[in-house]
Amino acid sequence: MKFVWKISLLLLSAALINSCSNKEGDVKTIKFWAFGVEAEYVSMLVPKFESRNPGIKVLVQQIPWTAAQEKLVTAFASDNTPDACQLGNTWVSQFTSLNALASLDDFILESTVVNKEKYFEGIWETNIIDDKVFGIPWYMDTRLLFYRVDILNKAGYNHPPKNWDELLEVCRKIKSLYPGKTKYPIFIPTNEWATFIIFGLQAGAELLKDNNSRGNFSSNEFKEAFDYLIQFHKEKLTPFGMLLVTNIYQAFAEDYISMYISGPWNIPEFKKWMKGNLSDKWMTSPLPGFKNEYPGVSLAGGSSLVIFNKSQNKTEAWKFIEYLSEVETQLEIYKLINNLPAVKDAWEDSVLKNDIYIEAFYEQFQKVKATPKIPEWEHIVFSKLQQYAEYTARGVMSTDEALKKLDEDTDRILEKRRWFLSRKR
Amino acid sequence: MKSSNSKVAYFFLAPAVSAIFVFFFIPVIAAFIISFTDFDIYTLGDFSTLRFIGFDNYLRLLNDDLFWTALKNTFYFVVVASPLSIVVSLATAMLLNNKLIKFKAIFRLSYFIPVVTTLVAVAIVWRFIYHYDFGLVNYLLRIIGINPVDWLGNPTWAMPAIIMMSVWKNFGYNMIIFIAGLQNIPEELYDAAEIEGANWWQTFKSITFPMLAPTTIFISIITIIGYFQLFAEPYVMTQGGPLNSTLSIIQYMYQEGFRWWNMGYSASIAFFLFFIIFVVTLIQFKFQKSDSLQ
């Protein structure tokens, strides 16, 4: 009796296990991974695509941003990549070097929707590795300054800070507005590496040297930027990190923090929390610049659409990519999520032209730089840079010591890369 | 009769033993070999990039600040949490064993609930209980008039916070074992002590504790081995922070191996931990032997 039980259970389980894999048949199903908020909204766009393309079904999988890079690498390591996905454009080079992505040149040649001229040049370029195209820009983002207009006004500023000195000064002024209270003029968490890298780039630092095979964080330029940002911590102008500020938008609305450097994905949430009589009290602006430069340099970010090498449904996946690249769809996405279209024509639309928060982005896009395109980048900045930023901010290490150790750790991480490079010669 | 017995025995053994052999022993050996290579993400893409690097991983470990931090944290955890857990479980076991007490089953049950509950779920609850402003712990502190503590955000208090939670979760398990051990102590010994007018502490010192020695050693061995494998609590509650004060060895192994895919390095961390556990257990065994010789 018990045996019959067991056998039938085993059969059941076998059946279940099988059902987890893709079904063959007339309908091709493509698995598409999208991150964070985008995923929910991409699902909304699927029915239109499916009705235009009977015979193709799209399964959208939602991955939180914080885990995205890790999951993708895990998927690659476990042979479980989707057919296509959205990829942070700084990751395109990483996955290309792992031979995980399919080159898209052939598809582009035949396409009427996607070609080079339709995109902002700098962004298109981030997807070209070894003269081949591996990703199609989907949307762009960069980081700029979100700020409370009313608080800055109270501190005597009727315009957002235009350079490093002004940024520091306005923070000090804001802090003096609240003696004895726990309020912070700005939020520069040590667990967000982007701000540190951005200011480093502004100061003209070359983050890695020797063909991106050694750390260069001890350079004077980077040190200057690093010290500058740590200064905010030393003067208690910013809280340390995530645990203290669980909801940034709530904190912003309660003027627990008055300024934040981040990307366009925050706009919907800010809009949600800054409602009623708060709704006109905040604004975006390009980043303050180093010395007399304005706006200052920011990161060339955004997402690309890629197809994985191991996909069995590349043609169908490409059709979906084309769909997402149409001007109409790009505008849809913008309306839903506030992600900025990578397609130039979309910017002509009034929806974009009339959004007051977007203006700053357009200005900032003229001044963006890319991060080094190596697979180890995430490991270096996420694990090491953030760690040493925290140590310095809390006064456990001096800047010199921290940056020296950062370089040491970076060198160790890049050891294999150096070996590769020496082999190629 | 005997030979067919043998064949049958092998038949019965085959499924379990071969499973253990293939999916446990072989991986252990494989991990050992991998720890001498630089197996990483590049290797997954192209196997020919694999290099044998001898003891390099282990040498790197010895020079790795973060590894020593993880080691220190883990030892801190083990050295404090183990005795604490044992003392609490022994105390509750003794109290529950007392003749004067009724409702034993209910108390026992309530102490045991934390043990069976999923660690991740519990760690999440405690993450909020430890919240600076809204958590229960600081609420209690404020009532007694002590200043609230930033439990998970302060590098000094993060590990103690995790220790407390861990003891709270596990003491029920050892308590049960202690109860069994206590019940094995003959009544007459206690009667004799009472007649001689011994007080509570004297009774404990001369009867209870010595009689419990084998149980205590057993408990301390399994507790210590378990605690060395600290992972879920820091992963869920603090992500190893603040300032890496709660980074555990297994967490570091996981990060290096399954986050950054430095698998050779990760394997060496795992083996290093195994080595430590082995030595510590050996020491405890020797301790027990010399103890019982007395």
Place this chain on the structure above:
Amino acid sequence: MKKLFIYTFLIVTSIATLVPFLWMISASFMNDGHASVFPPRFFPDEFVITQYERLFSRLAITRNFLNSLILSVLVTFISLTFNSMAGYAFAKYRFVGKKKLFNLLLSSMIIPGQVTMLPLFLMLKSMGFINTYMAIIIPGLANIFGIFLIRQYCLSIPDSLIEAARIDGASDFLIYRKIILPIATPILATLAIFTFLGTWNDFLWPLIVLPEDSMYTLPVALANLMLEHTKDPELMMSGSVITILPVIIVFLALQKYYIRGIMMGSVKE
């Protein structure tokens, strides 16, 4: 007097162990933001089930629940079979290398499981099993602790019983099925609950080998939720309740066996 002291201590400890769970349950029925107040609330102002609705609809936690359930049941059944066969063999048969093999197995219990994780991952990957149930089932097919427990129990089964059956012409397998298993039911129940709880509560391994949302087990889904939704304690509490509830139910139903199992495991030869 002494009695009062003891009772106080026991009751205070009880409160300490139970209060976190009470708060957890209570918060799970609160609206967003209502649990983040000072002083902490113990009873919801409005009793709502929105958090649970969110869990099951938007976050599709039913699938994770099923994953946990199916895996726990499957692993329990399979490992019970394998372990009981091996435990019986060790207890009641003589064969070459028996002592050596048993000692080898026993002493290997000191090796922390994490050592095997990387190679096991690579092995399962090459078999195409990552992100499938097999990745959890395979390492759970058998375990040394289970074999040990069963052997311990079987040792006390009278040989005469087995001999008698053999004389009657029963095959070895029949003896195992019809005599040994029924007698060993208590220990099987104990092992079943250990295995069930162990599989349900397992975290690190499923985290590694089940990388896709829909394949997550409950603990992994919960941790994922936590890392993403730090600002919502109410939602997290409902997730914790869902994860813990089945475990508590199973435990309450079979606590006798579980407790006995702990005590048995602690009695050394």
